[in-house]
Amino acid sequence: MGAVMGTFSSLQTKQRRPSKDKIEDELEMTIVCHRPEGLEQLEAQTNFTKRELQVLYRGFKNECPSGVVNEETFKQIYAQFFPHGDASMYAHYLFHAFDTTQTGSVKFEDFVTALSILLRGTVHEKLRWTFNLYDINKDGYINKEEMMDIVKAIYDMMGKYTYPVLKEDTPRQHVDIFFQKMDKNKDGIVTLDEFLESCQEDDNIMRSLQLFQNVM
Numbered sequence: 001m002g003a004v005m006g007t008f009s010s011l012q013t014k015q016r017r018p019s020k021d022k023i024e025d026e027l028e029m030t031i032v033c034h035r036p037e038g039l040e041q042l043e044a045q046t047n048f049t050k051r052e053l054q055v056l057y058r059g060f061k062n063e064c065p066s067g068v069v070n071e072e073t074f075k076q077i078y079a080q081f082f083p084h085g086d087a088s089m090y091a092h093y094l095f096h097a098f099d100t101t102q103t104g105s106v107k108f109e110d111f112v113t114a115l116s117i118l119l120r121g122t123v124h125e126k127l128r129w130t131f132n133l134y135d136i137n138k139d140g141y142i143n144k145e146e147m148m149d150i151v152k153a154i155y156d157m158m159g160k161y162t163y164p165v166l167k168e169d170t171p172r173q174h175v176d177i178f179f180q181k182m183d184k185n186k187d188g189i190v191t192l193d194e195f196l197e198s199c200q201e202d203d204n205i206m207r208s209l210q211l212f213q214n215v216m
Contacts, residue, residue: 084159
């Protein structure tokens with residue numbers, strides 16, 4: 001989660017001007033390529049206040065003046081926070097989890113909706129979002145190779161300096177253990193129900209997911 005927030009690090013530090021914020025926001029929204037939904041609507045759809053959304057929007061627009069971010073730009077921004085590793089594949093998977101409509105770009109609405117879940121959602125909401133991240137081909141299931149792809153991407157991103165004694169087969173071992181626990185009926189795939197049940201009943205899985213969420 002720190003990286004997502006760091007990716008748009010200016011969100012918390014951008015201009016905090018007094019009362020003309022709303023007027024300025026409306027003017028700014030008319031000159032970018034994509035105009036976000038009204039703040040009132042986003043406030044109703046997320047767990048952020050209107051003021052928080054204004055600050056988030058200013059930070060987002062500072063990083064993405066067009067009002068949208070494409071995958072290459074997302075990768076470039078994300079890579080800044082993992083200089084000792086290769087963040088490109090994990091940023092690719094994360095981008096497609098944010099791009100829920102599969103348009104090839106992430107709008108401000110996409111960003112704050114995901115951020116709302118990851119920062120302030122319920123455990124169930126966070127787990128559903130994480131399941132969607134791991135379900136790379138969006139068929140409603142997670143297979144072992146999808147889980148392997150995500151876990152390996154995380155290890156690659158963290159880099160050799162973070163894991164000085166990491167063995168090459170560590171990601172595979174990690175996946176083998178977790179997949180065996182999650183695939184309760186041993187049919188080679190993990191359903192959403194199996195994922196939710198396994199995560200909530202196994203503290204080790206929850207701790208690992210929380211650790212991985214720290215790199216989002």
